[in-house]
Amino acid sequence: MIFSDITLYAPDGSILPHRYLSVQQDRIAAISASPIEPEKGERVINGKNRLLMPGLVNTHTHIPMSLLRGYAENLPLQRWLNEKVFPFEDRLTPEDVYAGSMLSMAEMLRFGTTSFTDMYYFCDRTAEAMLSVGMRGNISRGIVCPDPAVKLTDLPAYQEAVDLFTAYHHAGNDLIRVDFSAHAEYTNTEDAIRTIAKTAAEYGARVHIHLSETLLEHEECKGRHNGMTPTAFFEYCGMFSNPVTAAHGVYLEEEDIRILKSHSAAVAHNPVSNLKLGSGIAPVSDMLDAGLRVTLGTDGPASNNQHNLWEEIKLASILQKGVRKDPTLMPPEKVIAMATAEGAASQGRTDTGEIAVGKKADLIMIDLDTPNMTSAHPIANQLAYSMDGSNILLTMVDGKILYQNGEWLTLDIERVKFDAIQSAKRILGELS
Numbered sequence: 005m006i007f008s009d010i011t012l013y014a015p016d017g018s019i020l021p022h023r024y025l026s027v028q029q030d031r032i033a034a035i036s037a038s039p040i041e042p043e044k045g046e047r048v049i050n051g052k053n054r055l056l057m058p059g060l061v062n063t064h065t066h067i068p069m070s071l072l073r074g075y076a077e078n079l080p081l082q083r084w085l086n087e088k089v090f091p092f093e094d095r096l097t098p099e100d101v102y103a104g105s106m107l108s109m110a111e112m113l114r115f116g117t118t119s120f121t122d123m124y125y126f127c128d129r130t131a132e133a134m135l136s137v138g139m140r141g142n143i144s145r146g147i148v149c150p151d152p153a154v155k156l157t158d159l160p161a162y163q164e165a166v167d168l169f170t171a172y173h174h175a176g177n178d179l180i181r182v183d184f185s186a187h188a189e190y191t192n193t194e195d196a197i198r199t200i201a202k203t204a205a206e207y208g209a210r211v212h213i214h215l216s217e218t219l220l221e222h223e224e225c226k227g228r229h230n231g232m233t234p235t236a237f238f239e240y241c242g243m244f245s246n247p248v249t250a251a252h253g254v255y256l257e258e259e260d261i262r263i264l265k266s267h268s269a270a271v272a273h274n275p276v277s278n279l280k281l282g283s284g285i286a287p288v289s290d291m292l293d294a295g296l297r298v299t300l301g302t303d304g305p306a307s308n309n310q311h312n313l314w315e316e317i318k319l320a321s322i323l324q325k326g327v328r329k330d331p332t333l334m335p336p337e338k339v340i341a342m343a344t345a346e347g348a349a350s351q352g353r354t355d356t357g358e359i360a361v362g363k364k365a366d367l368i369m370i371d372l373d374t375p376n377m378t379s380a381h382p383i384a385n386q387l388a389y390s391m392d393g394s395n396i397l398l399t400m401v402d403g404k405i406l407y408q409n410g411e412w413l414t415l416d417i418e419r420v421k422f423d424a425i426q427s428a429k430r431i432l433g434e435l436s
């Protein structure tokens with residue numbers, strides 16, 4: 005396939021007009037300033053008034069929670085969880101998780117996301133949904149083990165995490181990678197966190213955790229563990245000897261940022277979810293000043309309520325400018341890198357997240373010929389501040405077009421919407 009006479013978004017944020025890019029199998033095979041002759045039968049996509057850039061990477065979400073979109077609103081976190089989310093989740097079946105995963109992937113592809121980092125359960129169903137659709141992602145079985153009388157290795161969740169790794173790590177031409185996950189400090193014993201850290205090291209896997217999302221969580225941890233913050237506690241338990249993606253980091257202290265940086269951990273920043281749940285605003289500028297890798301996520305659709313990373317890109321940028329009273333912070337190229345190359349790196353993927361020869365063809369094509377994108381000025385500014393997910397014309401993962409011009413090519417969108425509504429309605433019936 006050839007993208008012809010198209011504008012490219014280069015890895016350094018520069019804009020390359022009138023380029024020709026060919027995709028062969030799952031890779032970007034060639035990029036040229038002069039026309040590339042199509043081989044017989046090769047498909048050519050006209051790139052006039054179009055921008056081709058790397059697909060976005062959503063580095064923290066819980067995709068089956070699309071079934072809870074709009075269900076639990078305007079409640080403080082503990083009531084949100086205990087009164088609404090947990091009772092609903094208790095009734096989810098593996099097939100509900102499949103339905104919710106399919107709906108979220110349809111939404112992500114529509115808005116130009118090509119890869120995601122997920123934490124949930126019944127993850128084998130999410131994995132099967134990913135293989136069926138052809139979408140990329142790192143998935144993990146979120147482990148919760150708060151009872152000191154319970155040994156983690158006796159819990160079914162532990163075996164599920166190991167089985168998931170064995171069955172799906174690198175599956176589908178490396179579409180799927182499997183991480184290990186401790187849900188959070190406040191939901192696990194020291195022994196459980198140490199066991200997860202050790203298991204991830206044994207398998208050479210990455211780790212996905214929630215970290216200092218709320219002030220309550222952060223301060224209670226200090227009370228429980230001799231003044232140690234959640235970051236210090238995870239370090240004490242050996243978790244950071246593995247590559248870690250830590251979601252939120254809203255209450256990170258200076259020393260926490262130093263610890264995370266010293267272990268090359270990544271922080272997944274979820275500005276919409278943090279604001280909507282009233283959690284606060286993460287000190288992202290301080291993290292970036294310290295050289296920490298910061299990426300972007302939506303968090304689950306119950307707390308966002310969409311899988312639209314363009315909203316996170318804009319909000320991440322303007323929040324730091326506003327809070328720090330400094331409009332020079334978080335320039336567009338930096339925030340776009342956080343949503344693309346940095347996100348891919350946080351997944352341990354060095355072969356995607358950029359447009360370059362030899363990289364995986366995880367690409368999105370944007371319509372520049374719309375009122376909100378029409379500008380004589382640098383395109384990066386429009387990507388960060390004017391762009392809307394509906395400007396996406398085409399989403400390609402691993403060299404395959406999965407979404408184009410309103411059509412999903414590897415899923416039946418009517419069926420996906422129907423199944424998701426049926427699952428949600430059945431659960432609501434059981435709860436009433």
Ligand SMILES: [Zn+2]
Nearest residue numbers: 214251303304
């Ligand atoms: Zn989360």
